[in-house]
Amino acid sequence: MLLAWTYLAAAIALEVTGTLALNAAGTGRPGAIAVxxxxxVASFGFLALVLQRMEVSLAYAVWAGVGTATIAVVGMTALGEPVSPAKLASLGLIIxxxxxxxxxxAH
Incomplete structure (x- = not known):
């Protein structure tokens, strides 16, 4: 099961990386588009490996939830997006x- 969680962490990290590159890709920069x-693609590949070892309901919820929360936190802390009580409460609900x-x- 540790391998599944390791793969899931990799899938999340790759999805977050791809999402963070979307802004630059929108300007047509080939390197950003490649990222x-x-x-x-790599994120979905790792997610497919996770699903061989973990229930889809848990794997997808963790992948989507942690990825979304990470992007929101990066946006607020590093990209200058506004922080509000509603955003923070929503992050808490995701977690x-x-x-x-x-x-x-859990069994």
Whole structure:
């Protein structure tokens, strides 16, 4: 199961990397476009490996939730996006949902 979580961490990191490159890719920079494509393709590849070892309901929720929360935090801390109580509360709900699904699937 440790291998599944390692693959899931890699899938999340690659998805976040691809997402962060989207802004630059929108300007037509070939290197940024390549980062987006490689990031997403590799992320889905690792996610496919995870699904051989973990339930899809848990794997996808963690992948999507942690990826979304990470992008939001990076946006607020490094990219100058505004921080609001609603954003922070929403991040808390994402984290609570992922933890809840993980606990519900625990055997």
């Amino acid at each position: 987006v494509v490689v990031g997403y 609570a949902g992922v933890v809840g699904l993980n606990l519900a699937g």
